[in-house]
Structures are given as C-alpha cells and as structure tokens.
Amino acid sequence: MLGVALEMAEVTEQSDVFLSMVQDIATELDLHLLCHKILVNVGRLTAADRGSLFLVESVNEDTFCDEDVGTPYLVPKLFDVTVDSDFDDTLLKAGLEAQPIPLGSGIAGHVALTKTGLRIVDAYRDERFLPEIDKRTGYVTHSILCLPILNRQGGVVGVAQMVNKKGAISGFTSSDEEIFRRYLCFAGIGIQNARLFLRVQNEKQRNQVLLGLAESIFQEQTSLKKLVQLMMSNARNYLHCRRIVIYVFSPSEASHGEEMDITTGFEYVNDEGLGRSSNQNCEINLLSSVQLQESPFTHLARFVAQNRQVIRINEISDYSDCCPELAKLLRGVAAPINQFLSLPIYNARSAVVGVVQLLNKVDGKAFTSSDKLAVESFALFCGMAIHNTQTYEEVSKLSAKQKVAIECLSYHSRANEEDVEQLENDVIPSTEYYNLTKYDFIDFELSDLDTCKVVLRMFIHCDLINIFRIPYKVLCRWILSVKKNYRPVKYHNWRHALNVAQTMFALLKTGKMEQFMTDLDILSLLVACLCHDLDHRGTNNAFQSKVMSPLAVLYSTSTMEHHHLDQCTMILSDDSNNILQSLSPEQYRQSVHMIEHAILSTDLAVYFRKKSRFITMVENGEFNWQDPDQKSLLCGMMMTGCDVGAIAKPWSIQHRIAKLVAEEFFEQGDMEKLQLNETPIAMFDRDEKDNLPKMQIGFIDSICLPLYRALSESFPWVKPVYETCLSNREQWKKLSDLVDMGLTWIDHPFIEKPVEHIVGSKEKEKIPLIVTDLSASNQLVGKSGNRYDMDHLKLEQPKSILKSPSKIITKSILKLPKNVPASGSAPVSPHQEPSKHLTRMRSMSLNSPTELVDIKPLRPSRDYTSKLCSIS
Numbered sequence: 001m002l003g004v005a006l007e008m009a010e011v012t013e014q015s016d017v018f019l020s021m022v023q024d025i026a027t028e029l030d031l032h033l034l035c036h037k038i039l040v041n042v043g044r045l046t047a048a049d050r051g052s053l054f055l056v057e058s059v060n061e062d063t064f065c066d067e068d069v070g071t072p073y074l075v076p077k078l079f080d081v082t083v084d085s086d087f088d089d090t091l092l093k094a095g096l097e098a099q100p101i102p103l104g105s106g107i108a109g110h111v112a113l114t115k116t117g118l119r120i121v122d123a124y125r126d127e128r129f130l131p132e133i134d135k136r137t138g139y140v141t142h143s144i145l146c147l148p149i150l151n152r153q154g155g156v157v158g159v160a161q162m163v164n165k166k167g168a169i170s171g172f173t174s175s176d177e178e179i180f181r182r183y184l185c186f187a188g189i190g191i192q193n194a195r196l197f198l199r200v201q202n203e204k205q206r207n208q209v210l211l212g213l214a215e216s217i218f219q220e221q222t223s224l225k226k227l228v229q230l231m232m233s234n235a236r237n238y239l240h241c242r243r244i245v246i247y248v249f250s251p252s253e254a255s256h257g258e259e260m261d262i263t264t265g266f267e268y269v270n271d272e273g274l275g276r277s278s279n280q281n282c283e284i285n286l287l288s289s290v291q292l293q294e295s296p297f298t299h300l301a302r303f304v305a306q307n308r309q310v311i312r313i314n315e316i317s318d319y320s321d322c323c324p325e326l327a328k329l330l331r332g333v334a335a336p337i338n339q340f341l342s343l344p345i346y347n348a349r350s351a352v353v354g355v356v357q358l359l360n361k362v363d364g365k366a367f368t369s370s371d372k373l374a375v376e377s378f379a380l381f382c383g384m385a386i387h388n389t390q391t392y393e394e395v396s397k398l399s400a401k402q403k404v405a406i407e408c409l410s411y412h413s414r415a416n417e418e419d420v421e422q423l424e425n426d427v428i429p430s431t432e433y434y435n436l437t438k439y440d441f442i443d444f445e446l447s448d449l450d451t452c453k454v455v456l457r458m459f460i461h462c463d464l465i466n467i468f469r470i471p472y473k474v475l476c477r478w479i480l481s482v483k484k485n486y487r488p489v490k491y492h493n494w495r496h497a498l499n500v501a502q503t504m505f506a507l508l509k510t511g512k513m514e515q516f517m518t519d520l521d522i523l524s525l526l527v528a529c530l531c532h533d534l535d536h537r538g539t540n541n542a543f544q545s546k547v548m549s550p551l552a553v554l555y556s557t558s559t560m561e562h563h564h565l566d567q568c569t570m571i572l573s574d575d576s577n578n579i580l581q582s583l584s585p586e587q588y589r590q591s592v593h594m595i596e597h598a599i600l601s602t603d604l605a606v607y608f609r610k611k612s613r614f615i616t617m618v619e620n621g622e623f624n625w626q627d628p629d630q631k632s633l634l635c636g637m638m639m640t641g642c643d644v645g646a647i648a649k650p651w652s653i654q655h656r657i658a659k660l661v662a663e664e665f666f667e668q669g670d671m672e673k674l675q676l677n678e679t680p681i682a683m684f685d686r687d688e689k690d691n692l693p694k695m696q697i698g699f700i701d702s703i704c705l706p707l708y709r710a711l712s713e714s715f716p717w718v719k720p721v722y723e724t725c726l727s728n729r730e731q732w733k734k735l736s737d738l739v740d741m742g743l744t745w746i747d748h749p750f751i752e753k754p755v756e757h758i759v760g761s762k763e764k765e766k767i768p769l770i771v772t773d774l775s776a777s778n779q780l781v782g783k784s785g786n787r788y789d790m791d792h793l794k795l796e797q798p799k800s801i802l803k804s805p806s807k808i809i810t811k812s813i814l815k816l817p818k819n820v821p822a823s824g825s826a827p828v829s830p831h832q833e834p835s836k837h838l839t840r841m842r843s844m845s846l847n848s849p850t851e852l853v854d855i856k857p858l859r860p861s862r863d864y865t866s867k868l869c870s871i872s
Contacts, residue, residue, distance in 0.1 A: 022183070025190045029197040032077060032091055038160065038187045039081040045183060046145060046176040048162035050082045054101065054108050055158040055191070058368070074101040074112055074159060080137070106130040107146050108159045115156055117147040117181065121171040143171030147180055149188045157191055160184055206374060209238040213381035217388060224248065224389045228266045229284040231385060235378050236268060239371075243359040244268045245287075246345075247301040248386055249352060260352070262301060265292050270362065296332040301355040303329055304342050308352065313340040314366035341367045345379045347387040354379075354386050410574050415480030423476045428453050431461050437510045439721050440650050441502045443495055448483070451498050455479050458505045458526060467519050469582040478577045482530050485567055489538035490664035491657070496646075501529035503645035507638060511711075511718040516625040516634070520583075524591045525635065527579070528598035529642060531568035536560065539668045541603070546676055558603040565599045594635065601636035602643045604703065610636060611706065618710040625714075640703075641711060641721075647696075647704045648725040655731070662692055693735035700729045 025041070028034040039051040054074040079094045104113040110128050111118055123129045123141045134141055142164050149158040162180065165172045212234035220227045228246055236244065248264040265287030292298055303326060304311060311326070330337070338360045345354035356379050361367065426449070434454050435441050443451060456479065459465055465472060486494040504525055508514040514522060541559045544552040555562040569592075571577050580588055600606060614637050617623050617630070625631050646657040669684030682688040683695055708722035 022186045025187060028190065029194050031191070031194040031198055033087060034190055034194045035077045036081060036085075036087050036090060038183075038190075039078060040083050040085070042160060042162060042180055042183060043081070043083045045179050046162055046172060047166045047168075048145070048172075049164035049166055050080045050085075051160065051162040052079045052081065052108075053077050053158060053160050054112070056103075056112060056156055057100075072103055074103065074108055076101075077158075080139070107144055108161050111146045111148050111161075112156050112159045115148050115150070115154075117177065118144065119172055119174075119177055120144040120146075143168075145172040145177060145180060147177070147184055149184050149191060151188055151192050157188060157195075160187070202370075205238060206377070209234050210377055210381065213378065213385075217381065217385045221388050221392045224264065224386070225266065225284065225286060227385050227389055228382075231378075231382065232266070232268045232284055236270065238374060239358060239378065240362045241358040241360060242270050242362060243357075244270075245297060245301075245357040245359075246382060247292075247298065247355045247357070249305060249354055250390065260305075262292055262298060262355075265298070296329060297357060299332070300329050300342060301357060304344050304355050305352045308344055310343040310372070311340065312367050312372065313337055338364065339367050341371065341375055343372075343375060343379055345383045345386065347383050353383060353390070356382060406570065410570060413481060413485050413571070414574065414576065415477050415484055419480050420473060420477045423449065423452050423456070423480060424473050426453065428456050428460065431457055436461070436502055437506055439503070439506050439510065439648065439724065440653075441499070441506065442649070442653055443498055443502075444653075451494065452476075452479050452483060454498060455501065455530065458501065461505075461509075462519070462522055462526075464519065464523050464526075468523060468580075468587075470579050471581075474576065474581070475579050478571065478579045479530075481571050481574075481577050482534065485534050485571065487536060487538070489536060490667070491660045492533045492536035492538060492664065497530050497533055500532065500642045500645060501526055503642040504529045504638065507642065507711075507715075507718060511715050511721075513638070513715055513718075516631065520587055520591055521594065521631075521635070524594035525598060525638070527568070527591075528595045528639065531571070531595070532561075532564055532599045532602045532639070532643065534564045534567035534571075536564070538664050539671070541605075543668055543672065546672070558600050558606065561600045561603045564602075565596055568595065568599065597632060598635055598639045601639045604640070606636070607640045607703070607707075615706060615710045618714050623714065637707060637711065641707050644699075644704055644707075645721075647700060647728060648708065648721045649728075650724065651728055651731050654728050658692065658696060662689065690739055693732045693739055696732045697729060697736060700725060700732070705729070 025034055025037050028037060035053045035055075039053055042048065043051055053076070055077050056072050057075045058072055076094055076099075078090050081090050101109050103109050107118060107120070107123075107126070107128050107130075118128075120126050120129070121143050123144050124131065126144075129141070129144075131141075133139075144161060144163055145165075146159060146161040148156050149160055151157050160180070162172070165176065213231050216227060216230035216234060220230055232244060232246075244267070246266045247262045248266075249260045250263045251260060267285045267287055268283070269285070287295075300311070303309070313330075340357075340359055342355060342357040344352045345356055347353045356375065358367075358375060361371075431437060434446075434450075434457060436454065436458060443454075446454065456475070459470075459475060464470065465475065482497070483494045486492075486497060508517065508522060508525075517525070537560075541552075541561075544559045549559075551559050551563050572580060575581065580591055583591060610633060614633055617633075623630055625634055646654060646661075648654075649657065665684045666686040666689065669680035669686055672678055672680040672684065679685065682691060704725050705722070708718065708725050712719040712722040
C-alpha cells in the first residue's frame with residue numbers, strides 16, 4: 001500500500017508539474033520566447049542535456065520568376081537550449097549558426113517529412129544523422145528523442161529534438177517519449193496561436209504603414225522629394241532593407257515630352273543594421289544626373305519599366321536562368337547582391353510612372369511572397385503619390401499660365417488711354433438731355449462715346465463719385481473697359497447693358513424705389529446692371545451645357561451668369577479700374593456680395609424659383625423692404641425687370657429689339673442643328689420664326705406681366721412700365737391673329753403689316769427708301785412739334801427728293817448699289833454703333849407725301865456734315 005501511495009504521489013506531482021508547464025506556454029504569444037519555454041520545460045520533463053526546435057516555413061527558391069513557388073524548410077528557431085540557457089543568448093546563437101534544413105535531411109528533416117517520432121540510442125550509428133553540426137560546434141551527440149509538432153489539422157508545424165539524456169547510457173525511455181508527445185500537443189496549439197498573433201501583428205504594422213503612406217499622400221503634394229521622404233520614413237521599418245530606391249518616370253526633355261524616362265531618383269540607405277532609427281534621422285538622397293545616367297541600377301529600373309516585370313533575386317550568383325539582357329544588366333552591378341527585389345510603379349491609368357528597388361534585407365533572409373506583397377502595396381501608394389504630385393505640378397503650371405493669360409487679358413481688355421482722356425475731358429450733358437429718368441429711353445441714335453457719357457451722368461446724378469470718393473479717371477476707364485469686354489453679338493451687347501442700367505436708374509428715380517436703397521445699394525446695382533452680361537457669347541446656359549463648354553465644366557448652374565460675374569471681378573481687380581477702391585472693408589464686402597447676388601439673379605431659372613414668393617408677399621401686403629432678406633429679394637426682382645425691360649419700351653422700339661433677340665436665338669439654333677445635329681426648340685428654330693408673336697405673348701404672360709404687376713402694386717410709380725408691357729402684348733396679339741389666319745409678317749425693319757397687305761398693293765408706292773449717313777443724322781432733319789419739319793431742311797442735290805417720293809419708288813429696287821441694303825434686308829442693329837461710313841435705310845409708311853413716321857427727333861450735337869442720298 002505504501003508503494004502505491006508513493007507512486008500515486010509521484011504521478012500527482014508529475015501531473016502538477018506538467019500542468020504548470022502547460023499553463024506556462026498557454027498564455028505566451030511571442031514565438032521565440034514560446035519556443036524557449038517549450039525546450040526548457042521538455043528538458044526538465046525528460047532530463048535532456050539540451051534541445052533544439054525547428055519550425056516549418058516556406059522559403060522561395062525561385063530566382064527570377066514572379067510566381068510564388070514555395071518549398072518547405074525546417075528553420076531552427078532556437079538551437080542547443082539547456083534548462084539554464086539565457087533567452088537572449090540562445091536567440092543570438094540561433095541567428096548566427098542555424099541553417100535551414102530541407103525536409104527529409106537529417107533526423108529532424110526525416111521526422112518532419114514522415115510525421116513519425118524517432119528515439120535513437122546512438123546517433124552515430126544512424127545513417128540519417130548529420131555529424132557536421134557536431135564537428136562545427138564540438139559537441140558530441142549520443143541519444144536523440146525527436147518528435148513532430150502537429151497542428152489541429154494534423155499538419156507538421158515544427159520538430160522538437162532533445163539530445164543526450166542525463167544519467168542514462170541507454171538514452172531516452174518510452175515514458176520520456178510519451179511525456180514529450182503529450183506536452184508537444186499543447187506546444188503545437190501554442191505555436192499555432194503565436195504564429196497567428198505574429199501574423200496579426202504584422203498585418204497591423206502593415207496597415208499602420210499603409211495608413212501612414214495614405215496620410216503622406218494627402219499631407220504633402222507640393223514637393224515630390226518631401227512626399228517621398230515621408231513615405232520612406234513610414235515604410236523603411238516595414239521593408240527592412242539596406243537600400244531602397246525609387247525612380248520616377250516623366251516626359252523627358254530630350255524627346256520633347258513624347259517619351260517617358262527616368263528624370264528623378266530618391267535613395268534611402270540603412271547602415272544601422274537591425275536598429276530602428278527615428279524618422280528625423282531618415283535621410284533621403286536625391287540621385288545626381290550622372291547616377292541616373294550611368295548607374296547599372298538605373299538600367300535595371302528601365303528594364304523593369306519597359307518589360308513591366310518583377311525581378312526577385314535571393315542569394316544567387318548564376319544568372320543562366322534569366323534572359324540574356326537581364327543577365328547582362330545584373331553582371332554589370334558592382335555591389336554585392338544577396339537579395340534584390342524590383343517592381344514597377346503604376347498610376348491610376350496603369351501607366352508606369354516609376355520603379356521601386358529593394359537591395360539586401362537587413363536580416364539577410366530571402367524575399368518571400370509576403371515581402372513581395374508588402375512592396376506591391378508600397379508601390380501602389382507610391383503610384384498614387386507620384387501621380388498626385390505630377391498632377392499638382394501640371395495644375396500649378398496651368399495656373400501660372402492662367403495668371404499670365406489673365407494678366408494679358410486684363411491688359412488688352414483695359415480701355416485705351418486716349419479714349420479715357422477724351423471721355424474724362426468731355427462735357428457730360430444733363431440727365432434731361434439724355435432722357436434718363438424716362439421709361440421710354442432710347443439709345444439708337446447715341447454714339448459710342450455718348451453711351452459712356454450716359455453712364456457717367458447716372459453716377460453724377462446719384463452723387464456716387466463724391467460719396468464713395470471714386471477717382472473720376474478711374475471711373476471713366478472702368479466704363480470704357482466694361483464696354484470693351486462686351487462682344488458684338490446681336491442683342492446681349494454693351495447697348496443692352498446700358499439699357500438695363502438706365503431702366504434701373506429710372507426705377508430708382510422715377511419709380512421712387514431709391515427710398516428703400518442706400519447709396520451703396522445704388523452703386524452696386526448700377527455696377528451689376530452694366531456688368532451683368534459681360535463677355536456674352538450669344539448663347540444661353542442650356543447651349544453651354546449641351547456642348548460641354550469649358551464654362552459649363554466650371555459652373556454647373558447659372559453658367560453664363562457666373563462667367564459674367566467673373567469678368568466683372570476681373571475688371572475690378574485691376575487697380576486702374578477699381579471704382580470700389582475707396583470703400584471700407586465692410587462696405588467692399590457688402591458691395592461685392594450685392595453685385596454677385598444681382599448678377600446671378602438675372603438667370604431666369606433663379607427668377608422662377610423666387611417669383612411665387614415675391615408675388616405672394618406683395619399680394620398679401622406682407623412686405624417690409626427694409627428687411628435685409630426681403631430687400632435682397634426685391635433687388636433680384638428689379639434686376640430681372642430691368643433685364644427684360646425692352647419688352648416695356650414703346651411699340652416702335654420693342655418690335656425692333658424683339659427681332660434682334662430672335663435673330664440671336666436663331667443663330668444659336670443654327671449652331672445646335674450644325675454642331676449637335678438636333679432640332680432646337682421653337683424659340684431658337686429659324687423655321688418657326690412666324691411664331692415669334694405667339695412666343696412673345698408667352699414670354700410676356702409668364703415673366704414680364706406678373707413681375708411688373710407686382711412691382712407696380714408695391715410702387716405705383718412703376719405702373720407705366722406695366723401698362724406699356726400690356727399694350728405691347730396687344731400688338732403682339734394682333735400679329736399672332738394674323739399669323740393664325742395664314743398670313744406672315746414682313747421681314748422688314750418694322751413688323752407692322754403682313755406681306756400680303758403690302759406686296760401687290762398700291763400702298764408700296766407710299767414707302768420711300770431713304771438712305772442716310774447716320775454720322776450726319778443729328779442734323780439731317782429739322783423739328784416742328786412732334787413731326788419732322790421739311791421746311792427746315794437744307795439739302796444738297798437733289799433738293800426735291802422728299803417732295804416727290806413717288807418718283808423715287810418707281811425706280812426698280814434691283815438697281816440699288818451693292819452697298820445699300822434693300823427694303824427686305826435685315827435691319828442694322830440699333831445696339832450696334834453706327835460708324836461714319838455705315839448707312840441705314842428706314843422704310844416708313846406715309847400718310848401724306850410730306851409726312852414721315854412719328855419718331856422722336858434727334859437732339860443737336862456737334863458739327864456734323866449732313867448728306868441725303870437718293871437712289872437712282
């Protein structure tokens with residue numbers, strides 16, 4: 001009984017020791033420390049003198065192939081560990097002396113290959129034993145106990161080998177083998193867990209490096225060198241190589257930008273072994289032009305880029321397996337190559353923009369598939385970084401070119417100084433002289449210089465020059481510069497801008513809307529009116545979007561209005577044109593904000609969004625024009641009302657302007673047919689020109705009348721505008737009814753009578769053809785009441801031209817000189833300045849042989865020469 005009790009006590013003690021040893025390794029996740037604990041504990045359990053632990057790892061044997069062909073090897077993690085060994089010493093020894101062992105080679109290799117344990121009494125009598133290790137270390141091996149370490153799936157993860165049992169010549173026993181095997185079951189689980197933990201740690205480190213690389217891309221884009229330095233600082237402790245080089249490809253100057261070549265190279269050299277230096281000590285060398293041209297590594301980089309090939313070399317000296325070209329390049333490398341990995345860097349368009357090279361791992365090990373994956377990830381971020389910096393450089397160059405272009409444009413768009421001095425020194429006629437406060441203001445007979453004087457008079461009348469200390473010469477230059485930046489399109493030209501500004505002036509003064517406006521508001525509104533169509537191309541926003549013009553790319557909404565605002569800002573940004581230069585910072589901010597709001601409000605899409613709110617507010621009487629929000633809404637409605645103000649001009653003027661608008665629209669429609677191969681909407685379709693009266697009625701009903709009605713209800717002094725618009729609607733309605741009857745209105749300067757009412761009737765004999773030189777038009781006729789007084793005319797030969805119009809008409813119109821337009825030709829644009837040599841023919845229906853049509857007489861101006869030409 002006593003013997004049984006002692007045996008049970010011994011078993012219990014052994015079990016406790018075994019359990020404590022299992023617990024010792026169960027929580028250890030450091031792989032090397034775990035292996036050390038396993039060997040120490042097994043050494044105690046089996047009374048072995050020392051032991052070694054090998055793990056199965058895949059070592060890539062391929063030299064130049066980029067495919068991952070792995071061969072399993074036994075890699076000693078710890079070698080010759082005793083129960084008293086120091087962990088650091090054994091770890092260092094394993095790194096210096098241990099060599100990978102192929103499966104099937106030696107005792108450990110045989111156990112790993114066959115998955116069966118070996119218990120050997122005399123190692124030197126076993127042919128599988130390799131005595132080379134004893135010869136190298138001087139240690140004599142007698143007995144060996146070697147067992148495989150299996151995972152849960154039954155695969156071999158390693159081999160544990162114990163050598164020389166202490167105090168026993170016969171070697172290890174079957175009991176030792178059983179204890180060893182049981183303990184290795186737990187050891188296998190621990191090793192697998194430690195490997196998984198190591199893999200997680202490596203993945204975590206990899207993700208941190210990649211996040212650092214991503215952060216570097218967004219942190220620095222202005223300098224490629226700074227960016228590469230940041231990226232290498234993040235990646236060097238991840239890649240662990242002695243030398244890292246990044247070659248950058250860009251269009252070469254030698255090929256005039258047509259071919260890509262290496263233009264820049266960055267090198268990082270690690271001379272600190274396994275030690276990890278701080279980011280501050282990371283020095284990136286910029287390779288010289290000589291190094292880029294003559295270095296054999298540069299030639300290798302070009303080879304990688306041209307062939308889009310990954311090169312991976314692991315401790316080889318024979319290049320017979322690679323292609324002759326690559327072998328020649330490799331032999332040209334003077335530096336010793338132990339490990340070499342190089343792969344191309346791609347951008348988002350899969351174009352090669354660089355090559356990364358890694359030379360000689362710090363730990364001396366071969367490049368594995370994991371290393372290749374890490375470098376590919378690094379190269380991916382390098383590609384994005386290089387692409388971003390190159391794009392930034394291109395954008396910077398384009399921005400610089402744009403600035404130069406803007407400077408040139410500003411210079412050439414600036415008014416001529418001679419014109420500025422002339423306008424500055426001329427006398428500015430009064431407000432009454434130009435009829436500026438009237439809603440029926442007409443600019444047709446004004447010269448270009450007079451149009452600028454009209455703007456000056458509005459500024460003078462509002463005392464804006466004194467209030468805001470605007471230099472008079474700067475104001476003159478700004479006006480002429482604005483005028484110069486309008487294109488000579490049919491309608492949306494400088495004359496249209498002038499009329500819009502004058503309508504705003506009339507609303508403020510005659511419409512008494514200025515009582516709710518500050519002086520700064522008035523200044524901003526007049527500036528916005530004059531600039532609201534700057535650089536108009538004669539096409540609308542929809543057309544810009546259809547053709548995907550650069551303007552449509554810049555602005556997705558209110559395309560042309562944003563462009564007009566940009567042009568306005570460009571002119572004001574020139575100090576010689578900045579009429580806002582004396583404003584305080586707060587006044588300047590408010591003025592620019594109102595100008596922006598006013599110009600963008602001329603987009604009818606904006607008007608339709610705000611129309612219902614404005615009309616409802618006025619109809620309910622719930623308005624307070626002192627409220628900033630409501631005042632801003634009112635200013636937007638005023639801009640729209642002024643922009644379409646031509647619809648409220650007297651009928652004799654309105655239908656002429658309507659033809660100009662229609663002609664500009666038709667030209668856009670022609671472009672849509674030609675460029676886009678599509679039929680434009682009726683408003684822009686020249687084939688639908690007979691429906692112009694109906695389209696005008698629709699325009700008046702949907703936009704003009706509701707707006708003018710709402711304005712006149714709030715400001716009764718604006719009612720004449722509403723009434724004139726209503727009267728013009730009736731005129732368009734009459735023409736529309738004639739069109740519905742199957743008639744067409746004549747293509748004539750005056751859209752008054754259908755063709756059928758004129759052609760073939762005797763009434764054509766009452767239509768004189770008068771050709772006048774408009775430079776002399778101011779003194780062409782005299783004035784008597786509201787009619788032209790023929791008795792005050794002093795005519796050159798033939799003197800009797802106006803006394804016998806019937807004789808003139810009897811001449812065939814086909815005999816007109818080529819430089820004189822026929823009565824059916826398109827009218828000269830009243831928004832185009834008549835030159836000294838430009839002639840215009842006016843066709844008028846006479847009630848009597850000596851009576852001309854009722855139009856306002858021209859005011860006398862400078863001394864012009866007058867001339868009346870007959871047609872013969």
